[in-house]
Amino acid sequence: MSDKGRASRPDVAGSFAMEAATNMHTCFYRSGYDISVPLAPRQVLHDLANVSPLDREFFLTTKCTLYISGHGSEERISLLPLQDEENGVVVTMHCFEEHQEHLLPENAEFCQALKDQYEGYDYRSLMNSTFGLVPAGRGPATYRLGEVMSAGSIPVFVGRDLVPPFMEQIDWPSISFAFTPDEVESRMMSTLLAVPPAQLEEMQRKSLEAYGRMFGADVNDFRPSARIILGILRRRLGHRRTR
Template identity: 30%
Template sequence: MGDVTTGKYCAHENRRWTCYDCNDGNCRIIRGRNKCPQFRRVPGDYPVPRASSADAVEIAGLPTRTLSWMGIRYYHEQPICTIAGCFNLERCSDTVLKVYVDHEGEHALLDYAAEHSKPIPVQRVHSANDACLIVVLSNTYSSVHDMKSSGHWNDGENHLLWDFSNFPYRKIAPDAPFNMFHVGKAIIASETIGTAYARLGYDLVLPLPRRWGRALAPNDVDIHRPRKYLLSFRGRVIDSIAAAYQHRWLAAEHWEVADDIVVDVECWHFDWLVDKKSLIKPYERSPGMFDDMMWNSTFGFTPGGSGMSSYRFGEVLSTGGIPVVVHGDFVPPLAPELDWSKCIVWVSEQRIIDLPHILRQIPPEEVHARQTACWKLHSAVFGEKEVDGKWYNDEGVVFTKGLQIIAQRVSSAAQMSKIVNDFADT
């Protein structure tokens, strides 16, 4: 939490937030605005156990772990994989990535990757036996049984399950971290995995696609233009057990009131017994104000919702803005290969209340540098595609970038394996 002798911070007390304003160790309690009712954290709420401490065991000599979500233990014996440990590198080359999909004819994503991948080319093959990587998309199979009966599953070895959160045979909420079945050694690519689940250097964390489309073409965007808002956020607050909704609540209740600070929330109650949401309080601003807020904000608060990531993350980037994310489960897209440290601003959940003050202390030259770094990462990860006069992300760009990261990992592992084998032969 850091030093709390000065400034504003919030702490959990009796499973509720109490917020303080401190000056030289003298603290007073700050009352909220009652925009939305406060709700209690419950057992099983985030943060869930981190990957390094989630019931590690040994099965057949391979380290595994048992994971849980919302307090429910459901995902067992996930191998703690590396490329060297869970990939059959004898099927792979360090100069080309051969890819197979269970689909004949044109394949838009794979065809795009084959055309645009560099420096390691992607080559489509038409037999799983010839492939280093076997890609499974959300619409490839109709069931887990069909996938595992494909004849090449082999406990997921050399498989990539792309966009896993949208697989049609889900058994739990669509923004939950995982499906309720064992994926073995397969690489998972998903928008909904965080620090507790991602095997960094093996799994791929994908960005949530932008829902809001920008009106200006990429070349017309001046990322360093003057903006009237320092910080903004608009979104739902749902009294569920996901901590990210409480992060939204803290912003709505406690950010300072200023002309350059925008926070607009609508409040919802979620009845678990009947699986139904009901609106408590609507947004204060009209829907048309969203474009103004997005386009004119230097920093955008991008807390998660039911999952760890946010649609707002990519939307803020698409305007040349700087996302602010909360320390915890969030893993930036395609990390660790992509370095987001020069773009993102991180804040602890205890200091969300003081975020406007924190951002005002960032020098203009650092803001300028972060905008530049963010715009480059946005182009590399999200891409741009025009749809009905608005600009959205291009799925082909992130798919290609994901395959290139796997190609680089495989190439490095193959080269290291060759060095080890050559040394053993001497």
């Protein structure tokens, strides 16, 4: 969500209105009341879904926009030191700045180097990765989550205030990893490298199942997500009736 969109969101805190949103932050999420829903992927990469996490071309990847300032900049800048092509870690970005345009010429050499690297990689080929980075952008949610999952890559969230979609129905700790920007350089690689092969395969299997539950065979069909939302509402209403 853009900064403009963030400022215009409806104020439902303290009201009786339940909010279902793709940009749900922990700071205003009301557990047991609001619902975090996923953004449908812009690309679907099912041709990679059956590739074992042990046989992938890359270990950890992302190809995305680097925001020079504002929301999303901290999360994405924290990933740049991970770059290690020899060991299958590719972090490639291009600079973008909507509100502080003067920062682009001030960082021209840095941004040009990033752009040269960015243009050298194909997004689809980078999805042939054991793990797929899912950094927060202008909002905590991202289209990349669905794209990573559709490719059979294991999601690795990077952010501070993300409420994962359908967290009442999807067991995210069993199919993904999550790190704050502060933890990226100190903990991320050691954690991911320590995952046993059998666990990688189990996480991939469960992640693909979760993708199917959320999006089904056609990402333009909202019915799979609608079924999950209805299931959440039924559970909540049933629980309250028995209290």
